[in-house]
Amino acid sequence: MTEYILRFIIGGVTVSAFAILGDMLKPKSFGGLLGAAPSVALATLGIAVVQHGPQYAAAESWTMIYGAIALGCYSLAVCHLLMRFRLAALTATIIAFAVWLVVAFGLLAGFGGSA
Template sequence: MTEYVLRFIAGGAIVSVFAILGDMLKPKSFGGLLGAAPSVALATLSIAVVQHGPHYAAAESWTMIYGAIALICYSLAVCHLLMRFRLAALPSTILAFAVWLAVAFGLLAGLGGAA
């Protein structure tokens, strides 16, 4: 139960800091990027360091990096399918999800949790 309270407090504090930072940046649409993934990732990593130690958090951070690389590949695939092949949004995202899975699990299988 205390882990959930700690996650709530740490996550809320970090999200608030990133939201304030994002609000100060121009254009305002850029601020939304800072409100979600980076703040949640930092909260998760800080809790991982406290509960499991720095080696565990390092491995977890590498898996987050692999997921980010896979997200870039997914985004490029969606854009390519939408613009070049003129597919609708739903089929494009479903097909690109296979790209995300292949890249994410390929990186994890090939490089593991730590480099």
């Protein structure tokens, strides 16, 4: 239970710091970009280092990187499906989800990591 409270506090402080930073930058959309995901990832990695050691946190960080690469591929696929092929949003996201799965698990299988 204390892990969740600690994650909540660290995540909240980091989200607030990123929101302040994003508010100072132009354009204002950086606030959303620098919002929750980086701060939750940092809080999770910090807790992983304390509880399981640096090797475990390193493996966990690689799986986060694989997920981020897969998300980039997913986003690119959605953009192409929406703009080039004029698919409906729901259809494009369902098709692109398959892209995310293939890229994420392909990277995990190809380069290793803990799932």
